[in-house]
Amino acid sequence: MKLNFYWLKKLVSFLLICFFSALSYAQSDYPNRPIKVIVPFGPGSVPESVLRIFTNDFAKRFGQPFIIEHKPGASTNIAAAYVAQAAPDGYTLLMSNLASNALNKWTYKKLSYDPDTFATIGLMGTSAFYIVVRPESPFKSVSDLVNTANKSSESLKYGSLGTGGAAHLITELFRSKAGIKELLHVPYKTGATLDLMAGRLDFMVDASVVNQIKTGQLRALAVATPKRWPSMPEIPTTAEAGLPDVTMQSFIGLSAPAGTPVAVLEKLNKAIRDVASDPENENRILALHAQPMRGTRQEATEFIRQTSEKWRPVVQSLKISMED
Secondary structure, three states: OOHHHHHHHHHHHHHHHHHHHHHHHHHHHEEEEEEEEOOOOOOHHHHHHHHHHHHHHHHHHHHOOEEEEOOOOHHHHHHHHHHOOOOOOOOOEEOOOOHHHHHHHHHHEOOOHHHHHEEEEEEEEEEEEEEOOOOOOOOOOOHHHHHHHHHHHOOOOOEEEEOOOHHOOOOHHHHHHOOOOOEEEOOOOOHHHHHOOOOOOOOOEEEEOOHHHOOOOOOEEEEOOOOOOOOOOOOEEEOOOOOOOOOOOOEEEEEEEOOOOHHHHHHHHHHHHHHHHOOHHHHHOOOOOOOOOOHHHHHHHHHHHHHHHHHHHHHHHHHEEEEE
């Protein structure tokens, strides 16, 4: 028996109404179960500490646990690919970061995920990179370092956590803008900072050396930011050293798989802005030597886009092309 076309249209309309009603209810009811936040680094990093300030507040705010799950490796690509392939329902999120969301699209030949398809939720904070030497180093300023690098018969050695990583790129930008002909890059998996303190490296540019600066184990020649960093205002900037283009800021935020409902993204973005605007939370973030951010999703998306575009010519000039 043929189904009357009129009633077929009625049935389709009814099913669509049911579908969108259920979807709308699910979004308004979000979250109604635990949320996983995938962190692309091992436990104990400063970005994770900043993240936990927010997720602890989120858990109270939404009445659901925000579970941090570590998936380190492959320059953050393992974590990013995992989230990119997750259901776009707001229950699996990525801790946004400089590598997976901005740099890897240029440094890798091919990725198992597309960084540009992530739905940006928002940014929680940024952290700075520092040009550092050991305390007894003869370099007292950036100019000392540059002059010695240009006059020395042997290339000065610097370390980073791998070719194509943030520290490698910012140091090569420094080399180029300072007019240094050659530096010797020593890539590490771990232990670069220890080798610098032991005198096996001449200097480093890194974001994870704040504690060593504070304890006097390393001495900062400059911070790679346009203005002095709030938690360490005594350290001059690269701009003050005559290198205004030598800047890099790492960022901590949240992203979701493509297709995640806008209502879910906006609800989480509002929570980020509310947490960052609380004076007590702001002080806790500043104590970690990060700077809180309170922007909209659109502002966060544009920040990441501009950051990514800044580093494309640097990667291309270095001819970096890695395998995922």
